Amino acid sequence: MSDRYISIEGIARRYPKAGGGTTTVFEDLWFSMRKGEFVCVIGHSGCGKTTVLNILNGLDAPDDGAAIVDGKAIEGPSLDRAVIFQGHSLLPWRSVLGNVAYAVAAKHRDWPKAKVTAHAMAFIEKVGLKGSELKKPSELSGGMKQRVGIARALSIEPKMMLMDEPFSALDALTRGTLQDEVRRICLETGQTAFMITHDVDEAIYLADRIVLMTNGPQAMIAEIVENPLPRDRIRTEVHHHRDYYAIRNHLIDFLVVRSKSFRDAIPEGYDRRHPPVVRPSADGPGPDAGRKAA
Known part of the structure; x- marks a missing residue:
C-alpha cells in the first residue's frame, strides 16, 4: 500500500482583498494519503477545508505547491476523481x-x-x-x-472519492444508514476517500485518520489523528470501545480550544511539512504521540 497515493505538497491559496492586499486562507500545507484510506478533515468554517477539496477535484488551483494523485499532478477536473456534494446534484x-x-x-x-x-x-x-x-x-x-x-x-x-459534508442535510436515522453504506462499500472496494465534516462522531466512525485544521485565515494542519478503533468497527459497538472517549475528547478539545490557540502557541519542533501524528488512547497519548507524518 503506497503511503503517498494522494499527496498535497506545500499548497497555498490566497484571495485579493476588496481594499487591496491579499487574504491567505492557508499556505505550505502538506499531507498524504494511502491507497484505500478514508481520511476526514475537521476544522471550523473558514479554515479552507472546501478549498482543499476543490483543489483535489481540480475545480480550483493552488497559488503554490501541487496536489498529486497516483503520481500525476492535478491540472483540472477528471473522472479519476468523483465528488459527492451536500446537495444531490442530480439531473x-x-x-x-x-x-x-x-x-x-x-x-x-x-x-x-x-x-x-x-x-x-x-x-x-x-x-x-x-x-x-x-x-x-x-x-x-x-x-x-x-x-x-x-x-x-x-x-x-474513481481513484479518489471526495465528499463535502454529504450527509449534513439528512435526518439522523438516514444519515446513519448512509454512513453505514459508504463505510461498507469503501471497505469492500478499497475505495480511497477524502471527506469534510463538522461531525466528530461521524469522523470517528468513518475515518482511518482525521486531519485537524486550525482556524483561518492562515490555517494550518495542527496534527493528524490516527483512529485507534478497529477498521471493522460496528456502529452499535463503537462507543463501547476502550479508546472511544479518548479520541472523541481529543477532537472536541481541538475544536473548542486548540483550533483557535494553536497558531499563537505553536509547539516546539512543529514542522509544517511533517505535521505531528497522534493516536489517542485510554492509556494516554500512546507511543505514536508527536510522531511526524511522512
Missing part, C-alpha cells in the same frame, strides 16, 4: 438509472449501452436502490437522492 429529467448511467457512459465512451446499464445497475444495487431505478429524482426522498449521488460517484470507480 431532474433523468431516472435513477439514467443519472448513474450518464456518469458511466462519460467514463467508458466505448462501452455498448447494455454494458453501461449493467454496470450502473450493479452500483444502484450496492446502495440499496434496486427497484427504484426508473424513478425520477422528484419521486425520491432526500436520503434516496443522496444514495443516487453515491452510486453515481462509485460507478466510475
